[in-house]
């Protein structure tokens with residue numbers, strides 16, 4: 001699932017590729033992908049994208065001040081570029097055709113097809129944007145703001161980091177990386193964090209995400225990738241492999257569909273989280 005660094009880089013790549021090109025046709029091929037009825041998708045025809053922005057995990061393609069295409073890739077949504085005469089597949093959910101004979105398509109390979117597309121007069125008409133929390137790489141995300149969030153409600157650190165209405169753009173992979181960098185357990189209740197721990201968590205959020213944007217940008221270059229680049233990560237999907245800091249084997253917590261990776265020495269004082277019901281407490 002693409003997260004803030006992946007989407008930030010995708011935004012840059014798409015900006016270079018599609019801004020300024022005239023749209024000849026726009027079609028939603030899968031029922032359910034297009035979440036809005038007005039303005040219609042046809043409102044894009046004859047228009048050009050003027051800018052692409054990211055808010056949380058959503059991309060906002062602006063055509064005019066009162067016309068935006070908003071895309072939430074969710075789990076498996078990806079953009080591909082191809083010639084317009086390429087036959088769409090069952091994976092194709094949205095086709096944007098440009099007058100130069102090229103398409104930008106939204107595809108979802110695999111059984112999970114949750115990508116959502118909105119045509120809106122203003123981005124905040126899209127609920128996920130209206131409700132989105134603070135951007136973690138913006139100046140608005142201060143230590144005080146994080147301390148306020150942490151003290152507000154009894155919940156676990158990973159739950160806070162992945163709550164899009166609190167902090168926008170972090171998913172399960174980067175939450176694990178951030179908590180490893182901060183040396184904080186993923187199931188730690190945030191209302192018990194000391195001031196120095198909140199400061200460490202705040203620094204880890206900014207540093208982990210900013211470094212990941214750089215790494216993903218350097219690795220992706222100008223390609224539209226089908227898989228997120230995650231092989232530089234320190235705990236994510238490294239269960240059983242040695243921690244880069246202390247050599248302890250990275251452990252995994254499985255709960256429902258969620259996987260959490262952490263170092264039992266660096267993050268949980270040598271304890272392995274054996275009780276999966278730990279995840280049920282908030």
Ligand SMILES: [Zn+2]
Nearest residue numbers: 243246263266
């Ligand atoms: Zn370790």
